[in-house]
Amino acid sequence: xxxxxxxxxxxxxxxxxxxxxxxxxxxxxxxxxxxxxxxxxxxxxxxxxxxxxxxxxxxxxxxxxxxxxxxxxxxxxxxxxxxxxxxxxxxxxxxxxxxxxxxxxxxxxxxxxxxxxxxxxxxxxxxxxxxxxxxxxxxxxxxxxxxxxxxxxxxxxxxxxxxxxxxxxxxxxxxxxxxxxxxxxxxxxxxxxxxxxxxxxxxxxxxxxxxxxxxxxxxxxxxxxxxxxxxxxxxxxxxxxxxxxxxxxxxxxxxxxxxxxxxxxxxxxxxxxxxxxxxxxxxxxxxxxxxxxxxxx
Amino acid sequence: xxxxxxxxxxxxxxxxxxxxxxxxxxxxxxxxxxxxxxxxxxxxxxxxxxxxxxxxxxxxxxxxxxxxxxxxxxxxxxxxxxxxxxxxxxxxxxxxxxxxxxxxxxxxxxxxxxxxxxxxxxxxxxxxxxxxxxxxxxxxxxxxxxxx
Numbered sequence: 153x154x155x156x157x158x159x160x161x162x163x164x165x166x167x168x169x170x171x172x173x174x175x176x177x178x179x180x181x182x183x184x185x186x187x188x189x190x191x192x193x194x195x196x197x198x199x200x201x202x203x204x205x206x207x208x209x210x211x212x213x214x215x216x217x218x219x220x221x222x223x224x225x226x227x228x229x230x231x232x233x234x235x236x237x238x239x240x241x242x243x244x245x246x247x248x249x250x251x252x253x254x255x256x257x258x259x260x261x262x263x264x265x266x267x268x269x270x271x272x273x274x275x276x277x278x279x280x281x282x283x284x285x286x287x288x289x290x291x292x293x294x295x296x297x298x299x300x301x302x303x304x305x306x307x308x309x310x311x312x313x314x315x316x317x318x319x320x321x322x323x324x325x326x327x328x329x330x331x332x333x334x335x336x337x338x339x340x341x342x343x344x345x346x347x348x349x350x351x352x353x354x355x356x357x358x359x360x361x362x363x364x365x366x367x368x369x370x371x372x373x374x375x376x377x378x379x380x381x382x383x384x385x386x387x388x389x390x391x392x393x394x395x396x397x398x399x400x401x402x403x404x405x406x407x408x409x410x411x412x413x414x415x416x417x418x419x420x421x422x423x424x425x426x427x428x429x430x431x432x433x434x435x436x437x438x439x440x441x442x443x444x445x446x447x448x449x
Numbered sequence: 450x451x452x453x454x455x456x457x458x459x460x461x462x463x464x465x466x467x468x469x470x471x472x473x474x475x476x477x478x479x480x481x482x483x484x485x486x487x488x489x490x491x492x493x494x495x496x497x498x499x500x501x502x503x504x505x506x507x508x509x510x511x512x513x514x515x516x517x518x519x520x521x522x523x524x525x526x527x528x529x530x531x532x533x534x535x536x537x538x539x540x541x542x543x544x545x546x547x548x549x550x551x552x553x554x555x556x557x558x559x560x561x562x563x564x565x566x567x568x569x570x571x572x573x574x575x576x577x578x579x580x581x582x583x584x585x586x587x588x589x590x591x592x593x594x595x596x597x
Binding site for chain 2: 338371372373374376378379403407410412
């Protein structure tokens with residue numbers, strides 16, 4: 153798009169768009185030296201220049217569509233990935249969101265200077281309007297960069313949440329026929345579902361007759377947690393395994409009683425070792441000191 | 450609500466399971482700061498968990514307000530759980546052990562009441578529900594006779 157002469161009737165965004173197209177090379181050259189691009193595209197300067205050009209193209213597209221303040225403008229779509237990668241790289245190297253925002257803001261001055269040079273008299277109303285439009289556009293770019301950075305963070309948090317679900321529920325084989333799940337953290341519906349599934353699977357795989365649910369690491373046992381525990385115990389029982397809930401601390405025991413939860417149907421022990429001793433005893437396994445006679449195993 | 454010269458209330462949103470965890474953490478932290486013992490902390494956190502879940506499940510979300518109290522003799526903690534949900538039609542039934550409309554154990558309201566010292570429910574069908582629970586540091590719960 154070549155518009156050498158500015159038509160007076162042309163709107164400011166269109167002038168800005170044409171200007172961005174025309175001076176793409178110079179703008180990219182100036183931006184490539186800005187910290188935002190220079191520190192991200194470290195392989196070669198050409199790479200940085202290409203990245204700058206892509207951003208200039210996007211800004212030009214957005215300007216021509218006239219939606220200067222719209223951060224969801226389709227013009228930004230082609231560079232969203234690139235901007236996301238850039239902000240991620242800056243975050244990894246220790247920049248705070250505020251610093252990244254400042255760096256994006258730093259892109260404004262070189263372009264606005266170039267735009268001012270376009271006008272013989274930069275004090276005319278049209279020139280002012282164009283500078284205003286460009287400033288607005290770059291403000292929107294700043295928001296788009298921040299938005300992509302936030303999106304990336306939200307995605308990361310969601311992924312970590314999923315990982316936590318799986319990581320935090322290992323099923324441990326304590327002895328032949330005895331498995332244990334040390335529960336740690338909040339036992340919400342999603343977690344308890346994962347616990348139940350992995351426990352039932354382990355009962356089948358290990359041909360376990362005894363399953364121990366240790367809640368030492370669960371800070372709060374409310375009625376929902378208790379219900380989840382009871383359901384897990386009932387399911388394990390259906391699979392032919394006896395379930396023992398261990399690790400009930402004094403404060404939790406008092407709370408459960410006052411809350412009115414009836415855990416009478418559930419076998420409980422104060423500690424994991426008590427629960428293991430119970431399970432071993434039921435299987436006729438006796439553990440004793442080596443020096444008192446027969447070997448322990 | 451009379452809150453003479455108290456430290457300001459903390460307002461926490463209740464809109465998801467993650468928010469419940471946050472409410473529990475904040476209550477635990479606040480209770481520890483006020484000098485509640487471990488057992489009382491656990492009771493308070495458990496009560497908060499029950500009531501906040503009610504706000505989420507039955508009230509469709511809302512907010513929790515945690516206010517430190519000081520009546521001169523003792524320090525305490527007030528927790529309010531506020532929603533604009535359908536309200537509770539039959540208070541007596543709702544406070545009955547084992548009565549549930551949400552598929553739970555039906556111990557949320559009644560159980561939480563036993564875990565704190567003062568408990569009140571302000572509700573009207575269609576106008577939402579506010580449940581307020583207060584506990585004081587080192588005070589034997591009213592339901593138990595004071596034994597040494």
